[in-house]
Amino acid sequence: MTTLPSALITGASSGIGATYAERFAQRGHDLVLVARDERRLDALAARLLKTHNVKIEVLRADLTQQSDLAAVEARLRDDPRIGVLINNAGMAQSGGFVQQGAQDIERLITLNVTALTRLAAAIAPRLVQAGAGAIVNIGSVVGLAPEFGMTVYGATKAFVLFLSQGLNLELSPKGIYVQAVLPAATRTEIWERAGIDVNTLSEVMDVNELVDAALVGYDRRELVTIPPLHVAERWDALDGARQGLLSDIRQAHAADRYRAQA
Template sequence: MLPTVLITGASSGIGATYAERFARRGHDLILVARDKSRLENVAARLRAESNVAVDVLPADLTRPAALSALETRLRDDVRIGILINNAGMPQAGSFVDQTAEGIERLITLNTTALTRLAAAIAPRFAQSGHGAIVNIGSVVGFAPEFGMSIYGATKAFVLFLSQGLNVELSPKGVYVQAVLPASTGTELWERAGIDVNTLPEVMDVGELVDAALVGFDRRELVTIPPLHVSGRWDALEGARQGLMSDLRQAHAAERYRSPVRAGAATSLTL
């Protein structure tokens, strides 16, 4: 029997497209988002098209009670074998335009909720020896130049978390995937106050999810659908590993040593 797939942010865009694709594969679904009516519309269509069971869970994951209830469902419902951590929100305006409340909400949804949901289901997956966690990040996590400092930082967190979870969970049979889209044709841009038609290149959401699912089926750790030269990622990873090998921690690097006064004795060595 195929595992049930729980998808957050499932009322539109990437989440709704994941729901459609997994329904076509014959998976039952649990769809989570704030907008109940839109969720119900997606669910009704998928039940009719694919003859699968679809549960709807309206929830604002920035609210503690809603997040706690979903954690309980993930821990207790043994049918759930795949978690698609897709819910997220963009950053509207520059860093100096942000309010304390807006910062809190963005970080809560993009990082805290995602982490807590993964943490809720991971112990059950590890115990059973199977299951998959898919975290939706962004290439903006590589690009502080884009000026979306908070959003980009949350997406850098998603990549790091996914890599760390892979180290811990893959030996126990749990698959973790980080999917890093670039500009994709979803409502995210409108919510950020950006006209998507002004962007130079935008990927269709169906193409994005289909590519992500190719990576899922191949069991990739990091899937970057818009990256045409895969060696770029390999080179980045190689450079990171080289950096780690060069971090000799017992002493500061020579360039950070305090200047030595003329005639003073020194015994600083590496």
């Protein structure tokens, strides 16, 4: 009988992370749950243990703090049982760019970009050595849409998409599956923490529907999963246009429109 790998899930105390924990426990995976709120993690772990009879460990960590981040990195590097990383922890922003303070910007980037990247970097060498494993990075459709106005947040999520695509190119030949999941507005606590009333938003997806759709993409080994995208060909067209753009870039000379006119 094949033993399923353990899954380490960040931001696991509520919302998307807690739902991923529920679904992976249902599938029979042991779990390492990471978040700041140890009380809520303990309550989730107790419920999942009772319901699904899997091994669950709680690891309290604030991933914006270097010592806590280093502890989670060490666990990913050293624990051979962990074969799945759900890189879910993140935060949103409220207010426009000129209203963002330096500390707020740094904290947002530290969690959404630096911590996510370092955790992926911590587990990847071991997965490559094993020739198997998965890294799931939770991005956002905001990373495709500067028109939405969440400038710094959207930039961090654009990074998550690019990182995931690059990691796929590097790691998939070595047996590692990398998935970028791009939700739209989802009913979680991230909005309240950012000072945004989720009830003022239209077309908000239920978190269970979001994660279940993301897991369909996971099982199909999709590289980019966008649960609210109803016309899948839109993404194919966008990616095809991007690749066409690359084929037209000739680095030796500036385009004619940029050359000085006589």
